[in-house]
Amino acid sequence: MAKLTMTVNGKTVSAEAEGRTLLSSFLREGLGMTGTHVGCDTSQCGACVVHVDGQAVKSCTVLAHDVAGADVRTIEGMANPDGSLGKIQQAFQDHHGLQCGFCTPGMVMSAAALLAENPKPTEAEVRHHLEGNICRCTGYHNIVKAVLAASGQDVSKIAAE
Structure with missing residues (x-):
C-alpha cells in the first residue's frame, strides 16, 4: 500500500492504494466517489469514463498509481458550483x-x-x-x-x- 495524492474535481485528495488498484476502484472505494460506474472492467462499455489532465480515459483500464499527481475530473465535478446540474x-x-x-x-x-x-x-x-x-x-x-x-x-x- 502506498499513499496516492491527486487533484479530483479541483480538490487535492490522498488515500492509500495497492499498486494494482484501478483508478475506477480508487475513486469509488478509496475516495467514496461512486458516480463513476464500472460496467465491464474490460474497457468495453465506457461507463467509467473520467478526465485525466483533460483527456477522457476509461478508468477501469488505468492504474491509480499511474495518475498520481494528475488532475482528475469525474461526473461529480460536472455540476455547477452551486450544486445544480451542469x-x-x-x-x-x-x-x-x-x-x-x-x-x-x-x-x-x-x-x-x-x-x-x-x-x-x-x-x-x-x-x-x-x-x-x-x-x-x-x-x-x-x-x-x-x-x-x-x-x-x-x-x-x-x-x-
Missing part, C-alpha cells in the same frame, strides 16, 4: 438522454471531452465519438440529441424517439 447534465435530463442512468456518467464525460475539442459537432460526429460508450436502454437517439443541445445547437426539429 450544462451537459441538464441537456441529458431535458432531452431524455437516459433511462436507467447506469451509462450516463460515462456518456456525459465523453460528451464533455467531445465538446471541449469540437464545440459544434454534427450528429455523425457525436455518434462516432460515443462509439466507445454502450447504452442498453435508450437506443442513443436522445443521447445524441442531448449532446447537440448541450453544444447550443437547435434540436427542436429533431423528432423525439
Whole structure:
C-alpha cells in the first residue's frame, strides 16, 4: 500500500492504494466517489469514463498509481458550483438522454471531452465519438440529441424517439 495524492474535481485528495488498484476502484472505494460506474472492467462499455489532465480515459483500464499527481475530473465535478446540474447534465435530463442512468456518467464525460475539442459537432460526429460508450436502454437517439443541445445547437426539429 502506498499513499496516492491527486487533484479530483479541483480538490487535492490522498488515500492509500495497492499498486494494482484501478483508478475506477480508487475513486469509488478509496475516495467514496461512486458516480463513476464500472460496467465491464474490460474497457468495453465506457461507463467509467473520467478526465485525466483533460483527456477522457476509461478508468477501469488505468492504474491509480499511474495518475498520481494528475488532475482528475469525474461526473461529480460536472455540476455547477452551486450544486445544480451542469450544462451537459441538464441537456441529458431535458432531452431524455437516459433511462436507467447506469451509462450516463460515462456518456456525459465523453460528451464533455467531445465538446471541449469540437464545440459544434454534427450528429455523425457525436455518434462516432460515443462509439466507445454502450447504452442498453435508450437506443442513443436522445443521447445524441442531448449532446447537440448541450453544444447550443437547435434540436427542436429533431423528432423525439
